[in-house]
Amino acid sequence: MSSLDDWRNVATASLGLPDKRLLDVVKLVEQAPDRGRVCEVLDRIRPRLVRLRPPRALTVQRLLFRPVEDLFDPVERYRAKIGRLSRQIVQPCWTIIRALVAPPLLRRTDERLRTIDILDPNEVFATGLPLWQTAAEQLSTFLATDAGIGRCQVGTEQVTITEDVRQQLLNIAEILALATEVETVKLHLSERPIGSLSQVDIDLLSTIISRLAADSTRKVQTFVLVLLARMARPGDLLQVLADMALPCSSAEHAGLFKAVGSNALAALTYEAQDLRQQRNKVTDPISGAETAEHLVTRLMSFERTLGGLRDRTVTEQIHSARRDIGTFVLDTVVAKANQELFQTLAPPQGPATRTGPAEPTVEQVEKAEKCALSLRRCARVTEAIGLRREMEQRLAIICAELERQAHPAGAEADEPLQSRQMIRSARLIELLAGPDEAQRMLTAQLPGRNPAP
Amino acid sequence: MIPQKMTGRVANNWIERGIAVFFTTPALTQARMRRDDASKRCEFVLPSLSGGKGYYVMPWKSIMASITTTLHDRVLFEQIQKNDVDDPIKMRHVTLEVAAKGLAGPRAARKAQEILDSEKHYQLLTTFLLVLQLLKLADLPPNELIAQGIATANAQKRLKAALKDVAVRLNVPQDDLYVRIEALSLLIAPIGLPHAPEPGRLRLLSDDLLQFSGNVRGWTHRMPEEIAHLGEFEAGIADLTNRITTKTMQKVFQQTEALAAMLNAWEKHFNLIRHEVRQLAWMLDGWDYLISVFQDAAGKTEREREAVIADNFSLLPIPPKDQLEIISDQQMSTLSVVQKRWVRANEDWRSGLLDYEQVQRNEGRKAEMR
Numbered sequence: 001m002s003s004l005d006d007w008r009n010v011a012t013a014s015l016g017l018p019d020k021r022l023l024d025v026v027k028l029v030e031q032a033p034d035r036g037r038v039c040e041v042l043d044r045i046r047p048r049l050v051r052l053r054p055p056r057a058l059t060v061q062r063l064l065f066r067p068v069e070d071l072f073d074p075v076e077r078y079r080a081k082i083g084r085l086s087r088q089i090v091q092p093c094w095t096i097i098r099a100l101v102a103p104p105l106l107r108r109t110d111e112r113l114r115t116i117d118i119l120d121p122n123e124v125f126a127t128g129l130p131l132w133q134t135a136a137e138q139l140s141t142f143l144a145t146d147a148g149i150g151r152c153q154v155g156t157e158q159v160t161i162t163e164d165v166r167q168q169l170l171n172i173a174e175i176l177a178l179a180t181e182v183e184t185v186k187l188h189l190s191e192r193p194i195g196s197l198s199q200v201d202i203d204l205l206s207t208i209i210s211r212l213a214a215d216s217t218r219k220v221q222t223f224v225l226v227l228l229a230r231m232a233r234p235g236d237l238l239q240v241l242a243d244m245a246l247p248c249s250s251a252e253h254a255g256l257f258k259a260v261g262s263n264a265l266a267a268l269t270y271e272a273q274d275l276r277q278q279r280n281k282v283t284d285p286i287s288g289a290e291t292a293e294h295l296v297t298r299l300m301s302f303e304r305t306l307g308g309l310r311d312r313t314v315t316e317q318i319h320s321a322r323r324d325i326g327t328f329v330l331d332t333v334v335a336k337a338n339q340e341l342f343q344t345l346a347p348p349q350g351p352a353t354r355t356g357p358a359e360p361t362v363e364q365v366e367k368a369e370k371c372a373l374s375l376r377r378c379a380r381v382t383e384a385i386g387l388r389r390e391m392e393q394r395l396a397i398i399c400a401e402l403e404r405q406a407h408p409a410g411a412e413a414d415e416p417l418q419s420r421q422m423i424r425s426a427r428l429i430e431l432l433a434g435p436d437e438a439q440r441m442l443t444a445q446l447p448g449r450n451p452a453p
Numbered sequence: 454m455i456p457q458k459m460t461g462r463v464a465n466n467w468i469e470r471g472i473a474v475f476f477t478t479p480a481l482t483q484a485r486m487r488r489d490d491a492s493k494r495c496e497f498v499l500p501s502l503s504g505g506k507g508y509y510v511m512p513w514k515s516i517m518a519s520i521t522t523t524l525h526d527r528v529l530f531e532q533i534q535k536n537d538v539d540d541p542i543k544m545r546h547v548t549l550e551v552a553a554k555g556l557a558g559p560r561a562a563r564k565a566q567e568i569l570d571s572e573k574h575y576q577l578l579t580t581f582l583l584v585l586q587l588l589k590l591a592d593l594p595p596n597e598l599i600a601q602g603i604a605t606a607n608a609q610k611r612l613k614a615a616l617k618d619v620a621v622r623l624n625v626p627q628d629d630l631y632v633r634i635e636a637l638s639l640l641i642a643p644i645g646l647p648h649a650p651e652p653g654r655l656r657l658l659s660d661d662l663l664q665f666s667g668n669v670r671g672w673t674h675r676m677p678e679e680i681a682h683l684g685e686f687e688a689g690i691a692d693l694t695n696r697i698t699t700k701t702m703q704k705v706f707q708q709t710e711a712l713a714a715m716l717n718a719w720e721k722h723f724n725l726i727r728h729e730v731r732q733l734a735w736m737l738d739g740w741d742y743l744i745s746v747f748q749d750a751a752g753k754t755e756r757e758r759e760a761v762i763a764d765n766f767s768l769l770p771i772p773p774k775d776q777l778e779i780i781s782d783q784q785m786s787t788l789s790v791v792q793k794r795w796v797r798a799n800e801d802w803r804s805g806l807l808d809y810e811q812v813q814r815n816e817g818r819k820a821e822m823r
Contacts, residue, residue, distance in 0.1 A: 365559040
């Protein structure tokens, strides 16, 4: 298997496999020597891998990029100059570091990785530290002395360095130099996304940030930018930074806060923009609603913290992100969920069975209920960004259609069928508009039935 | 009259403890319904409302005024009232019928229908086994009857003759005989006959208690002391319940073994068995939910298991005092110690909106009902 098409076929074919088989394929693909092609396959199935969270084998390369992994963006979403990294940087960066770092260190690290428990973060930290420190030093020296823009000879290999690649490599070198701090914080704080910061967390962060600030504010900026990517509500961390007493002038402190905040907000704005543009790529309303919800949580926290700056750019960025998320939710997720909900419940084509007209299966009803739940999530999102009325209008239309469908054609004589259909509709209305509305519908549809108290 | 006050955590009798209701609204999880027979007034003991120690006791009207309940729960309550539910057996039947309509989701509906069907079959099987037992009394070997095919005209004729013979011997009117057998099988089907190929539902549940206590004790070894205490107490109550129910079941089995004597002095024996079966149902009421939650926890992390032990402590079906001549003072004092240590995080019930993810977890548990 050598052509790119072959690898793409693997990716496309794997997407149809059940979870367990998909993980088997990932294991096999990861053993292939051609990293570029492997990434091609993995990028395509990444959305599913994110949900499955397979325990991945830890290679030297993966260990090297551990401190910077939170900043990686998919190639199509990557934007320069906001402190983020493109997944495409992995290959040239690894080529350079493999050429610069002494082979014995790489060999030793590889051997240790085979013996340690890779699920133990302390052992991984101890194994990675010498590699991160050496790589940071070598990469900075290389960028300061040898690397110009254009094709560049590193050991026996050639790497093309553009302005942007150079900037990304610089960022990586800076983060690797702070690997001790970054990885220590990761060890102590909860898993990504970090929901909230306890006082103990804040104390630890304050100590580290103060120490870094005594060196340079640039280090603080790098450190905070990495951590912001791990937060569910990044504004909380920005607030910690704003509230701290730093060993620098207040103008420098304010500049640092603004620089970090606007970089992180810009990344979110681009993410929202991409989401809006992806409208035809969204296949699953449930994950679509989930993504929108996470994005809005992050946006709201930025709004709370950065709103006080009264900066025009920040305000515009926040507004544009709101608009993009709103468009994505209303035009893409809601439309998709609506379409899937009714498609799933549509009576199957074909002759009625011996026991009566065909009915949706348990799995189909569950799928429809999941669509309704994702619409409920969308309602939470739209409420937060001020699109409540628009969402209510859409939900009202869906509920009215469900109520209309509660009486299936040809089911007048079949009372149990009618009752099942009514309850299916009532449950969906309950998920969309609440139990009161569902009860009203049920009572209205069953004349003579005593309403529940 | 509903007793107004529960003495500490342990109720004085069954009426005071109430019947566990399989609601799907998170704040009403396993609420216990207490009912005054005279006025038909219902009130609910809510252990998981505030997340704190202690209970809320509320009539349905107040629940509706203060908590958003699911459509399923509204219909369930309506059916509870309509059917005059006053014991756990009736409660289970009504719960299954409401779930079978699909109000707790499609999966729970399928499961509830399966259970209702299989229980109907099990009752038929129990009737059949009782008839076979009777035939032995008439010296008609059941094997012979089965070999001929029970549906053939000849076999039916012999069966009728044999039952007539038994009725004469027992001095019971022949028509009454079959009515009594039907009534008896309906009553004891939840336990099953001792020689039935499969045990009845309550017998299985009673056996599960031992597995429950074994599992919980296994987990508590490595847990912090305060959680280990709670776990140990839960396991202890499971063992105690198993001991009491095993004894009660033996009493029922002794009665059904002596079928002839029983059919003869019908009123006395039937009432006795009815009392014992009801006792069993009350004793095991609420355990099926707890066992299901703990079975799920087996595949989870240690931290999650600790949370399961602590969070479900308030749902523990402790037998009431009038059933507990066996419980020692020492156990009661342990209870007061663990009660003091028990601290739960507040749940997010105040937002007023239903947390449908949690509702779905409750519905999932319904789909695993046995």
